[in-house]
Amino acid sequence: xxxxxxxxxxxxxxxxxxxxxxxxxxxxxxxxxxxxxxxxxxxxxxxxxxxxxxxxxxxxxxxxxxxxxxxxxxxxxxxxxxxxxxxxxxxxxxxxxxxxxxxxxxxxxxxxxxxxxxxxxxxxxxxxxxxxxxxxxxxxxxxxxxxxxxxxxxxxxxxxxxxxxxxxxxxxxxxxxxxxxxxxxxxxxxxxxxxxxxxxxxxxxxxxxxxxxxxxxxxxx
Amino acid sequence: xxxxxxxxxxxxxxxxxxxxxxxxxxxxxxxxxxxxxxxxxxxxxxxxxxxxxxxxxxxxxxxxxxxxxxxxxxxxxxxxxxxxxxxxxxxxxxxxxxxxxxxxxxxxxxxxxxxxxxxxxxxxxxxxxxxxxxxxxxxxxxxxxxxxxxxxxxxxxxxxxxxxxxxxxxxxxxxxxxxxxxxxxxxxxxxxxxxxxxxxxxxxxxxxxxxxxxxxxxxxxxxxxxxxxxxxxxxxxxxxxxxxxxxxxxxxxxxxxxxxxxxxxxxxxxxxxxxxxxxxxxxxxxxxxxxxxxxxxxxxxxxxxxxxxxxxxxxxxxxxxxxxxxxxxxxxxxxxxxxxxxxxxxxxxxxxxxxxxxxxxxxxxxxxxxxxxxxxxxxxxxxxxxxxxxxxxxxxxxxxxxxxxxxxxxxxxxxxxxxxxxxxxxxxxxxxxxxxxxxxxxxxxxxxxxxxxxxxxxxxxxxxxxxxxxxxxxxxxxxxxxxxxxxxxxxxxxxxxxxxxxxxxxxxxxxxxxxxxxxxxxxxxxxxxxxxxxxxxxxxxxxxxxxxxxxxxxxxxxxxxxxxxxxxxxxxxxxxxxxxxxxxxxxxxxxxxxxxxxxxxxxxxxxxxxxxxxxxxxxxxxxxxxxxxxxxxxxxxxxxxxxxxxxxxxxxxxxxxxxxxxxxxxxxxxxxxxxxxxxxxxxxxxxxxxxxxxxxxx
Numbered sequence: 006x007x008x009x010x011x012x013x014x015x016x017x018x019x020x021x022x023x024x025x026x027x028x029x030x031x032x033x034x035x036x037x038x039x040x041x042x043x044x045x046x047x048x049x050x051x052x053x054x055x056x057x058x059x060x061x062x063x064x065x066x067x068x069x070x071x072x073x074x075x076x077x078x079x080x081x082x083x084x085x086x087x088x089x090x091x092x093x094x095x096x097x098x099x100x101x102x103x104x105x106x107x108x109x110x111x112x113x114x115x116x117x118x119x120x121x122x123x124x125x126x127x128x129x130x131x132x133x134x135x136x137x138x139x140x141x142x143x144x145x146x147x148x149x150x151x152x153x154x155x156x157x158x159x160x161x162x163x164x165x166x167x168x169x170x171x172x173x174x175x176x177x178x179x180x181x182x183x184x185x186x187x188x189x190x191x192x193x194x195x196x197x198x199x200x201x202x203x204x205x206x207x208x209x210x211x212x213x214x215x216x217x218x219x220x221x222x223x224x225x226x
Numbered sequence: 227x228x229x230x231x232x233x234x235x236x237x238x239x240x241x242x243x244x245x246x247x248x249x250x251x252x253x254x255x256x257x258x259x260x261x262x263x264x265x266x267x268x269x270x271x272x273x274x275x276x277x278x279x280x281x282x283x284x285x286x287x288x289x290x291x292x293x294x295x296x297x298x299x300x301x302x303x304x305x306x307x308x309x310x311x312x313x314x315x316x317x318x319x320x321x322x323x324x325x326x327x328x329x330x331x332x333x334x335x336x337x338x339x340x341x342x343x344x345x346x347x348x349x350x351x352x353x354x355x356x357x358x359x360x361x362x363x364x365x366x367x368x369x370x371x372x373x374x375x376x377x378x379x380x381x382x383x384x385x386x387x388x389x390x391x392x393x394x395x396x397x398x399x400x401x402x403x404x405x406x407x408x409x410x411x412x413x414x415x416x417x418x419x420x421x422x423x424x425x426x427x428x429x430x431x432x433x434x435x436x437x438x439x440x441x442x443x444x445x446x447x448x449x450x451x452x453x454x455x456x457x458x459x460x461x462x463x464x465x466x467x468x469x470x471x472x473x474x475x476x477x478x479x480x481x482x483x484x485x486x487x488x489x490x491x492x493x494x495x496x497x498x499x500x501x502x503x504x505x506x507x508x509x510x511x512x513x514x515x516x517x518x519x520x521x522x523x524x525x526x527x528x529x530x531x532x533x534x535x536x537x538x539x540x541x542x543x544x545x546x547x548x549x550x551x552x553x554x555x556x557x558x559x560x561x562x563x564x565x566x567x568x569x570x571x572x573x574x575x576x577x578x579x580x581x582x583x584x585x586x587x588x589x590x591x592x593x594x595x596x597x598x599x600x601x602x603x604x605x606x607x608x609x610x611x612x613x614x615x616x617x618x619x620x621x622x623x624x625x626x627x628x629x630x631x632x633x634x635x636x637x638x639x640x641x642x643x644x645x646x647x648x649x650x651x652x653x654x655x656x657x658x659x660x661x662x663x664x665x666x667x668x669x670x671x672x673x674x675x676x677x678x679x680x681x682x683x684x685x686x687x688x689x690x691x692x693x694x695x696x697x698x699x700x701x702x703x704x705x706x707x708x709x710x711x712x713x714x715x716x717x718x719x720x721x722x723x724x725x726x727x728x729x730x731x732x733x734x735x736x737x738x739x740x741x742x743x744x745x746x747x748x749x750x751x752x753x754x755x756x757x758x759x760x761x762x763x764x765x766x767x768x769x770x771x772x773x774x775x776x777x778x779x780x781x782x783x784x785x786x787x788x789x790x791x792x793x794x795x796x797x798x799x800x801x802x803x804x805x806x807x808x809x810x811x812x813x814x815x816x817x818x819x820x821x822x823x824x825x826x827x828x829x830x831x832x833x834x835x836x837x838x839x840x841x842x843x844x845x846x847x848x849x850x851x852x853x854x855x856x857x858x859x860x861x862x863x864x865x866x867x868x869x870x871x872x873x874x875x876x877x878x879x880x881x882x883x884x885x886x887x888x889x890x891x892x893x894x895x896x897x898x899x900x901x902x903x904x905x906x907x908x909x910x911x912x913x914x915x916x917x918x919x920x921x922x923x924x
Contacts, residue, residue, distance in 0.1 A: 071792050100837070102822070104788060104796060106749060112786065114798060114820045116837055121870060121894050131896055134870055136818045136839040138798050154800050156818040156839045158868045158896035 012036045012224045019205075019217030028052075029217075042068035045079075059085045063099070073105035083132070085124055095124050097132050109143040113153075121158060133159040147171040151181075161185045179205075186210070199223045262294035262354070263287075263857050263877075264832075269313050269351050270860065271852050273491050284858040285473075285486055285509040286312060290355070291857075295377060295923070296423045299359040300332040307424065309500045313351050316498045316633075316640060317659060317666075318343045332358050343661070345711065346744070375422050380922045383415035383858065386436060388914035393437060393566065393905030407437035407566045407905060408444060415858075416449075419508060427457040427506045437566030437905075444571050451563065453515070457506035465529075466522040471507040471515050474533055475499070476585045477631030478644035479685035480653045480674075480692055481598045484514055490686075492740050492754075494701035494715045495668040497657055497686055498633075498642050503531050503585065512563030513539065514682075516581065531585040538575035544609060555609045558619075567905070578605035581682075592636065598629040598646075602681065615724035618677045618693060627680050638662065644685075651677035653692055655685060665704040668715075672697055676723035688719045688734070696720045713740040719760075727763045729772040734760030752785040764808050765846075775808025781849070797821040805846040815842025817849040817865060830879035837872045840865040856887035856919040869895035869911075884922040891915045 017031040033047035045065040052058050060083070067077035079099040086092040097118040104112045115137040124130045139153035148170055155163040167181030167190075179192035192205040200222050207215040266287055289310055298307055300322075308319040321343035326332060335356045338349050393407035413436040419429035432449040439445040455470035473485045478499050485501055504522050507515040520533035540563075541556035560573040583600040602625045610619040629646035643656030657670035670686055676694040683692040686699070697719035705711050716737040723731060736758045743751040758779040763772040781803045788796040799819050806812035819838035826832070834854045842848055848866035854875050855861050865871065873891030880886055894912040895901065901908040 071794060074794055074796075102796075102820070106788060107745070112788075112796075112798060116820075116839075119837060119870070119872065121896055134839060134896065136820070136837070136870075138800055138818055138820070154816075154818065156800075156816045156841055158839060158841060158870060162816040162841060 013221055014224075015219060015221035017217065017219035019215065021212075021215045031219075042066060056088045057086065059083060065099075067101075074103070076100070076102040083124065093124070095122060095132065097122050111141045113137075113139045113141070115139075131159065133157050135160070139165075199225075262291055265351075265354055266290045266294065267854065272347075272351075273313065273493065284860070285507075285511075287857060287860075288508050289505070292377070292421055292424065293355050296375070297355050297357040300335060300338075300356050301326065301358060303356075306502060310424070310502055311352065311355055312501075313348065313493065313496075315493075315496050315659070316500050316642075317661060318348065319500075320635070334358055342664075345705070347711075347742075377419075377421050378924050379417070379419045379421075381415070381417040381858070381919065383856070383917070383919040384412055385859070385915065385917040386412045387908075388916055389908045389910055389912070391902070391905065392907040392909075405567055405569070405905060408568070408571075409434070409437050409439040409566065411436050413438075414440070414449070415510065417508065425459045427455065427508075429506065429508050430454045431508055431510060433510045435564055435566065437564065444565070450565050451510060451512050453507065453510075455506040455508065464521050464523045466504050466520075468504055468506060468520040468533075471517050472520050472533070473505055473507045473515050474520060474531070474583070475501040475503055475505075476531070476583070476598045477596050477629055478642065478655050480631075480644045480646035480655055480683055481627040481629035481680050482583060482585075482600050482682050483684040484516060484682045485684075490688075490699075490715065490717065490736075490738070492713055492738070494713045494738070494740075495659060495666045495703050497668045497670050497699065497701070498640070498659060499685065504533075510563070513559070513561040527589045529587040529589065531583075533581075533583050535579070535581045537579055539577050539579045540573045540575065541577045541606070541608075542573055543576055554606055556604075556606050557609060557611055576606065579603075592634060594633045596629075596631040598627070598631070600627040600680075600682075601625070615726060615728070618679070618723065620679050620681060625679060625681060627683075646678070646680065646683075648679050651675035651679075651693075653678040653680070653683075657686075665702065667703075668699070668701040670699040672699075688717065688736070689721060689725060694721050694723045694725065696722065709744050711742045711744075713742075714738065728761065728774070729763055730761075730774050732761035732774065734758070736760075748789045750785075750787045752783070752787075754781075754783040754785070756781045762807060765810060773808075775810075777805065777807040780804045793825045793827065795821075795823045799851075801849050801851075803842065803847045803849045807846070813843035813847040815840065815847035815849055815866065817842075817851060819851065819871075821854075823854075832877045834875040834877075835873070837870070838865075839870050841868050842866045853891070854889075856889050856917050857921065858919070859889075859917060863893075865893075867895055868897040869893060883924050884920065887917075887919040887921075889915070889917040 013035050015033045019029045021029065029049070029051050031047060031049040033045060035043055035045040037043040043066070045067070047063045047065070049061040049063070050058070061081050063079045063081045065077060065079040067075060069075040077100070081097050081099065083095045083097070084092055085095070098120065099115070099117050100119055101113070101115045106112055117135045118132045119134065121134045122132050124132055135155055135157040137153055137155045139151060141149060141151045144150050148168065151167045151169070153165040155165070162185070164184045165181060167179060169177055169179045171177050175196055177194040179194070181190045182188070183190070186209060188207050188209050190205060190207040192203060195202045200220065203219045205217045209215070269290065270286060293310060305319060305323060308314055308322065321341050322338070325341050335353055335358055338344055338352065344352070391411065394411050395406060397406055414434045416432045417429065419427065421427040431453040433451040434440050434445070434449045438450045441448045453471045455468065455472060457466070457468045457472065459466045461467060474482060475485045476482045483499070485505070504520050509515070516533060516535035517537040518533065518535035520531065522529070522531045524530070540560035542558045542560050544555035544557050554576065556577055565571050565574045579602065581600065581602040583598065586597045588595045604623040607623045608621050610616050610621055626649045627646055629644055631644035633640070633642040638661040640659040646653045653674040655670070655672045657668065660667045672686055672695065674687070674693050674695045678693045680692055685692055687695055688697060689695050697717060699715060699717040701713070701715035703711070703713045714737070716735065718735045720733050721728065721731060725732070737756070739755045741753045760777055761774045762777045764775045767773055781801065783799065783801040785799045786797065797820070799817070801817045802814065804812065804814045817838060817840045819836055821834065821836045823832060823834040836853070838851065840849060842865065845866045848864045850862055850864050853861045853863060853873065856875065863871070871891070871893045873889060876888040878886045892912055892914040899909070899911055901910065901913050
């Protein structure tokens, strides 16, 4: 986000495993502040059933700290609804940093919910804390290899690996694998003059297919 | 001054001077050189990152700090001085001296680069401890009033745990009446030291641990621990004299070694012990030092060290309620130094220990022979509990050790060893360091009888003491390609008698493979694989007989460091640990962390921040991680269960004389509501440590 030059807006929708209750959606907006970094706002919704739903409203700020190093923070407000307790609010943070090690290699680190809060005071359910460390390596002009690990206070340790192939300036193809649960995924990105479209398909061994699409639009300055 | 010095040297040095001037400028402008502690922390971390026990490392740090602030002159430094730089091995020291002899001195410290034995990392470690001056070290005249040479240091330190621990509960509560901490939850530490290089040192150290009383009740004298020393070199017929508290390290440590010694470390070929034989003691480890007088002198090829120590030590008393005050029986040593409860107070200074020792060294060209004799006497007799594995624990009130050690250099071989006898059983150690071109190898064999006892020994070992162990160690260190360094060791060991949680003689092995890749001087990738295998009682076994099973441990670490050009430096780590023991369920764990440090150059402020997440199945798959800390407080913490750890170290250089450090660290668990055990238990899911240190040098 710190490297964004123009304001942009994006929407994302996803369906998990073909169940209409498991629709996720997001709407996000990024505004660069010239030399003072960039601010962003996003609204995310998860699970739209009558029994349970959750929304997240995030406010983000990103700053380029040196030529090849940037970091960002985000504050999230969750609204969770369960048929048992009604709706309640909780707050958590997110931290990220991005470092370009050299021309070909980048490091990314992301921490979700660093202070480990609870969703509410009724249940013992904690908002999971998760730390991701990823490396991206540009093998050749057209091929990018990425690897990531995710260590969480709640879930099992996860490895992810992915490959992106740039067909031409406008079209990129992606494929990836993830452990625990084992998921393979495929994606396609189209970059236009002001618009970027990403389409993804994830295949879970047991629960079958999830699909998603996102559209980002970049405004003129 | 440097240029003047070198004018009457050979002209070939002129180029080197130019190089020095050029690099010297860069060096002093670089970021992150706020204080010597930062540099020393890097070195100690390198030595310790493999360590999985807590030890007071401040002793090493102290020695290095005083050298850093008053560096050695490369053109006059002697073998013994270089030995104090613990990261240098014997061959490296010799190579520096050989180079100096061959080229008639150094014109700049950058000439170190042309010594094959020193790799890039070692040179980086070494540089700040060295300077090139024009007055030979020996001829330097010191005057206490001359501020240039004398250094006065005052350190004030305190630390506490922010959450209330069980031991500090309300004392009127009937539940607590039995056991509680007598004092408050803060520790206080005060130290004063005056020194002139390593030639003269006068110091006083005072400490109260958290939970100990202060100026009342059981501690009417205030602090729980007082230590003072006076140390001087080259006076009259003596090469050194120590009065008060001091430490003594002799030979390879089989008979006597009261200082800190590394065993297996990622410096895989550092297996030869070459510490300074006699040094002043400034640390706060309350059991591992000597109190009395020690002298060292040299007559031609013979060097002699003699010492006498007399101090009260802690010990657990057998049946304290019914003991006769004249001669209580002691069941075991009590070495933690904590005197926080009534029980712990009973152990305090319950026994008088007297030790006398002498050490002779004969120097013949490449050969050095040493002879050690130690005798010790306790006022109260030891009568250990008789469990089978403790059969050979120390008992009685006397001990004697006699040892012979040698070292011999031949071409690129270096042989060393020690053979020790305690009047009853033997301990042997012999090793070789070999340098074959770019490859360095080390081989070490040890055989310590189960019955061998040496109470102040510290040598190469796998088990806790120098006894009950046989083993062969082999290590290899080389650079397969430039920018890449490979270190490897394998160690096989056998314990011929029982040990803690080992109800039969056992075998085991361990190996370590450590790879460093430094594509440029700002980035370092490190992959480390360590595997351990040893027999152990099966945990959770309910039959009356314990069954031994092979326990395997494997840990794999990836570490990436970026010292960015500029104020930032970053470090990321991913570590896996796996453990299995016979039919018991295998366990695994993961740790990830990210460090960011930032130096505000104009404000002379440095902040270091870490965020870590750990997730392990249980205690068996725990993961150790070294942490940045305030000076004189090194921490290696182990993490198990699920949770996170974060800390901030704040270092501010107030002015040219004083610096301030603050560390705030918190561990927060996602899987428990009670932390710790016994009197340290905390009712909550987080534990916060707060430490503060002020150092003034004038």
